[in-house]
Amino acid sequence: NAGVTQTPKFQVLKTGQSMTLQCAQDMNHEYMSWYRQDPGMGLRLIHYSVGAGITDQGEVPNGYNVSRSTTEDFPLRLLSAAPSQTSVYFCASRLWEASGYTFGSGTRLTVV
Amino acid sequence: DAKTTQPPSMDCAEGRAANLPCNHSTISGNEYVYWYRQIHSQGPQYIIHGLKNNETNEMASLIITEDRKSSTLILPHATLRDTAVYYCIVRVASGTYKYIFGTGTRLKVLA
Numbered sequence: 001n002a003g004v005t006q007t008p009k010f011q012v013l014k015t016g017q018s019m020t021l022q023c024a025q026d027m028n029h030e031y032m033s034w035y036r037q038d039p040g041m042g043l044r045l046i047h048y049s050v051g052a053g054i055t056d057q058g059e060v061p062n063g064y065n066v067s068r069s070t071t072e073d074f075p076l077r078l079l080s081a082a083p084s085q086t087s088v089y090f091c092a093s094r095l096w097e098a099s100g101y102t103f104g105s106g107t108r109l110t111v112v
Numbered sequence: 113d114a115k116t117t118q119p120p121s122m123d124c125a126e127g128r129a130a131n132l133p134c135n136h137s138t139i140s141g142n143e144y145v146y147w148y149r150q151i152h153s154q155g156p157q158y159i160i161h162g163l164k165n166n167e168t169n170e171m172a173s174l175i176i177t178e179d180r181k182s183s184t185l186i187l188p189h190a191t192l193r194d195t196a197v198y199y200c201i202v203r204v205a206s207g208t209y210k211y212i213f214g215t216g217t218r219l220k221v222l223a
Contacts, residue, residue: 004155033211042199043156043213059212090155098144098203100158101211108153 002026006091006104013081013111021076021107023091031094032074033058033101034066036087043090049074081111116200121218124194130187132217134200137181144203145176147185149196150216156199159185190221 007022025032033048035058045058047066055066063085065077074093078085088108092101117135124130136145146161160167160174162183167174173186187194199216 035213042215045212048211088153092155098161100146100161101148101156102158103155105155106153 004091004093004102004104006089006107008107009105010108011110013078013109015081015083015111017081019078019081021078021089021091021109023074023076023104024072025074025093025102026072027093027095027102028071029093029095029102030071031097031101032068033092034064034074034076035090035092036060036085037090037106038087046076046089078109083111085109086111116202116214118198118200118214118217120215121220123220123222124187124190126192126221126223127189130185130190130194130219130221132185132187132198132200132219133182134184135182136200136202139180139202141180145174145180145183146201146203146211147172147174148199148201148213149194150199151193151196156213159198190219192221192223195219195221 004025030051034046035043037043044060046064049055049068052068052071088106090106092103094101144161144163147159148156150156159171162174176183197216197218199213
């Protein structure tokens, strides 16, 4: 049981490049979310999903796309990377509406 | 949306109880209070949650006031490893299933 697995752990992108941050969980959790955390700040919700095929926007969705084709995977796509997207990205999942989230270890992204 | 207010920082002596307050005066009747912590740059760790009653688990206790407008997370015997940022979160209502993290309380446990 690996929990929530995020890849890659570190990434450097050039402005304008696109990439996909991977997130997978093996706990059969329905709810999954993506957060970003900028230095010295709390976590801000980017996108979330309440089940396969269902996604919605969070606080800061611009510049990001998500899809949820399976219960296990919830990839986050950066369409055209900008320096403002330099951040640490966390994926999280939970079993049902009222349960606590399990977080991944994060992806540290730098856009130059 | 329910909003939470936490002090930005607190200190606690090692071995003593750490009491972390959270104000959530606009909480709705069906919203839960959750607590997480984040050590250094690691992913946040779930601690505990509750709706109305006080809750206890192996990590901490959660005390919610009768009017539910505030709560306190209690770490009964703080250790140096409890030094972290602690987040109090109220689950947003209206079926949106969103989780909004604030800036939390930076707890420093002192030797």
